[in-house]
Amino acid sequence: MPSPSYQKRRGQLETYFDSTAADAWKKMTSDTPLGRIRATVRAGRARMRQTLLQWLPENLESSWVLDAGCGTGSMSLELARRGARVVAVDLAGNLVEIGREQAKAEGLDSLIDFRVGDYLDPSLGEFDYVVAMDSFIHYTPDDVLQVLATLAGRTHAAMLFTFAPRTPALALMYWMGKLFPRSDRSPSIEPVRESMLRELIGLEPTLGDWRAERTQRISQGFYTSQALELRNHHAKHPVC
Numbered sequence: 001m002p003s004p005s006y007q008k009r010r011g012q013l014e015t016y017f018d019s020t021a022a023d024a025w026k027k028m029t030s031d032t033p034l035g036r037i038r039a040t041v042r043a044g045r046a047r048m049r050q051t052l053l054q055w056l057p058e059n060l061e062s063s064w065v066l067d068a069g070c071g072t073g074s075m076s077l078e079l080a081r082r083g084a085r086v087v088a089v090d091l092a093g094n095l096v097e098i099g100r101e102q103a104k105a106e107g108l109d110s111l112i113d114f115r116v117g118d119y120l121d122p123s124l125g126e127f128d129y130v131v132a133m134d135s136f137i138h139y140t141p142d143d144v145l146q147v148l149a150t151l152a153g154r155t156h157a158a159m160l161f162t163f164a165p166r167t168p169a170l171a172l173m174y175w176m177g178k179l180f181p182r183s184d185r186s187p188s189i190e191p192v193r194e195s196m197l198r199e200l201i202g203l204e205p206t207l208g209d210w211r212a213e214r215t216q217r218i219s220q221g222f223y224t225s226q227a228l229e230l231r232n233h234h235a236k237h238p239v240c
Contacts, residue, residue: 002120006143010091010118013138017071017092025095029072040221045134048218051227052131052160053078055214060084063128068119068151068161069135073099073112079131080111087127088112089119120147126154132161134225141192141200148230149206158231159210165217165226166191194226201230209234 002010017025027034028042052075057063061083067076070088072095079086080103090096093116100114115124119135130151136144144163151159198212210230217226 002118003143003146005140006146009138009143014091017090018094022092022094025071025092026098029074029095029098037222041223044218044220044223044225047220048133048162048223048225048227049075049078051216051218052133052162055158055160055227055229056082056129056131058082060129064126066119066124066127066130066151066155068130068132070099070114071095073102073114075131075133076112076114077103077106077108080108084111084129086112087124088114089117089121089124091116091118120150122154124154126156128155128157130155130159130161132159134162136161137164137189137225140190141197144190144192144197145200145204148201149204152207152210152230152232156232157235158229160227160229162225162227163194163197164189164191165224166193167224194228197228 024038028038028045034042056065056079059082060079063084065079065084065086067073067079067086067088070076070090071092073088076086076088076099088096088099096114096116099112100109103109103112103114119132136147139147148159148161194215201207201210201212207230209232211233212228213231214229215227218224
């Protein structure tokens, strides 16, 4: 079962992305012109998405992929264009509906199963790959570890995810958010050192077959995030 801290933060995120900031994220993930700050975030997210995609096979036919925290489905659409069967899950129904409409418009709706809910739901099944772009950045390192351990039991090949690296700028933003909370602000990010995260992963018994491999930090304007690849070194046969 998810920890109380995970469940509390999940509820905050659901409220924020599905109501408070729904319109802002619709614009962020579209072609709508943005102000300077948000434009850098959009550009940074695009670079991060391409980084994660580069770590996956060009041909994903016959592969099942979980897009954990899919938002408006930008990643899911790219995965489907490579032939993957995608289960795209997010807490925000408003954002999921945008992705569902876009997939239908591109004729990719048969390859993407958009769902509103929690990506830890075991009923979602098993996957060859899990991709979680900026979905874990609001959770504590212990909760991220629990999420990875849970998903690892249903993932055959690799899990690609991002975290908020502990940099001076992000640490300052974190503490300023603690000191000056605002009702319409996104739930705070949880900066973590890469070395600490790798150590936690290495010490987790349920991740004994998994190794942290490639990593890449993307910093562009007001966007900073770091990708990490976990590979299963005793991979099972692909999902049929």
